[in-house]
Amino acid sequence: MPKVLVTTLTTLAGVALAVPATAGQQPPLTPAQDRASGAASSPLMRPARAVRYWTASKQARATATELPRSLKARAQGATELPKSLEAPAQLRSVPEGKRITPGGDANGYAPMPRPYTATAQSRVTGRLFYVNSNGLEDSCSASVVRSAVGLLIVTAAHCVYSVPLGASAGQWHTNFAFVPAYDGQAADVRGREPYGRWGARRAWKPDSYTGMSGGDWNSLYDIALIEVGRKNRTLQDAVGAFTPIRNQGGAYTVATTGYPGVAGRQPYDGEDQLWCLAKTEPAGGIADTGTLFVSRITATSAGGRMETHNCHLFKGHSGGPWLLRGTDDLIGVLSAGTEDGGADGYSVANALNAESYGAIIKQADPQGVYDALSISASGPHRPVRRGRGSATVRATVTMRGLMGAAQVPVTFTLPAGTSLSSVNGASCKRSGRQATCTIAAVHPGSPVRLTARLRVTRRAALHPRVTAHVDSSRLDTDQRDNTSTVALSTYRR
The missing domain is CATH 2.40.10.120 (Thrombin, subunit H)
Structure with a gap:
């Protein structure tokens, strides 16, 4: 009742x-x-x-x-x-x-x-x-x-x-x-x-x-x-x-x-x-x-x-x-x-x-910094072979200022010719070429790192781009650093 x-x-x-x-x-x-x-x-x-x-x-x-x-x-x-x-x-x-x-x-x-x-x-x-x-x-x-x-x-x-x-x-x-x-x-x-x-x-x-x-x-x-x-x-x-x-x-x-x-x-x-x-x-x-x-x-x-x-x-x-x-x-x-x-x-x-x-x-507290989330993504240092290769993309989510955040959404978006094998570091759901993850909590001064493993098929472009995005609220006065893009380098024999 x-x-x-x-x-x-x-x-x-x-x-x-x-x-x-x-x-x-x-x-x-x-x-x-x-x-x-x-x-x-x-x-x-x-x-x-x-x-x-x-x-x-x-x-x-x-x-x-x-x-x-x-x-x-x-x-x-x-x-x-x-x-x-x-x-x-x-x-x-x-x-x-x-x-x-x-x-x-x-x-x-x-x-x-x-x-x-x-x-x-x-x-x-x-x-x-x-x-x-x-x-x-x-x-x-x-x-x-x-x-x-x-x-x-x-x-x-x-x-x-x-x-x-x-x-x-x-x-x-x-x-x-x-x-x-x-x-x-x-x-x-x-x-x-x-x-x-x-x-x-x-x-x-x-x-x-x-x-x-x-x-x-x-x-x-x-x-x-x-x-x-x-x-x-x-x-x-x-x-x-x-x-x-x-x-x-x-x-x-x-x-x-x-x-x-x-x-x-x-x-x-x-x-x-x-x-x-x-x-x-x-x-x-x-x-x-x-x-x-x-x-x-x-x-x-x-x-x-x-x-x-x-x-x-x-x-x-x-x-x-x-x-x-x-x-x-x-x-x-x-x-x-x-x-x-x-x-x-x-x-x-x-x-x-x-x-x-x-x-x-x-x-x-007008001088305070609140909900200042940012994300930085990086990829492999070496080229990835198309058709048989795989790549690891790492994303680091950081909070600056005076406030933490719970249940923080992070999204990985993959280009055509790639697919996700796994995502670690948070609770994630995969659908097609996208993974939506939720970080339990992000605290100021304590970055959270996520790792996405992806496969690179023969149809991949020469430099496919992987995008990582973290959601913040309107308290975040500068959201330009809420999205980070990694361009992979690939080759084909």
């Missing part, structure tokens, strides 16, 4: 949900926008003001931001509230057979080992405090992401922007302060904020994200960037950063880290950093039906949303990173899932794709 996500109409502790005035209508966007790139930016903020505002006592009082209120209903197109909304459910939502986190509890989570300064996964992740558009003190999770400016953190868009109760247009949250490796159980401020408090200067979101709870919460645009102020060094220099990986979702093994918060319930009180190990699969997106409810759309049109049934989503964990297990590369940002207490818990993250993350990173 297909799964359905249901959005309830509720005024929440951290975020007010409002019904659109007209079905499908999106509120106007008020901040400065760059329509060409699809990015919207907040007004400039004063980092020092946020640093002063978020005292230790205010941090202790801050609530964990509420979630996009999503639940599975029994059938697609459900028109009544699910039974799970009629009475509180226990906060035990991941079946035992689906828990894969070592030491994980009934929700899939385990405490992150202290001190949080010890590993990149915990040190680069932190708690994001802010005053939401309703004037309430709130918090999400966030992490530092590699950039040229060295001052960027990534989180969910609903952690930076929402439609206040009774309003028709979205507003930016204010007074953002990021505390990397936040430890709310530490005895003093130095232990609670081992790297200090970093106030925000500006925030960005995709301009397609409206913040309307009945519309695009849970959308693939639920991702945002925040630039913090510089101190005597950059935030990236202070704690490190995760390398973003451009992707469209898929099946991965990931670790997610953050600060889930349920008042009065340790360790789910927002004071402790928790983590969860998960296996992902493509997730359906959200379509506005013009009612209180939204339904799942097909995974193929989801634009890179990933889902796991190994981890339950808790408020406060929104915006937390999804990291490739073993590399700590950032492939997604936690966005939505079951409500607190929902049965059969699951979580959804948005992939870092060119449409959402790509739109905001080019605005937030």
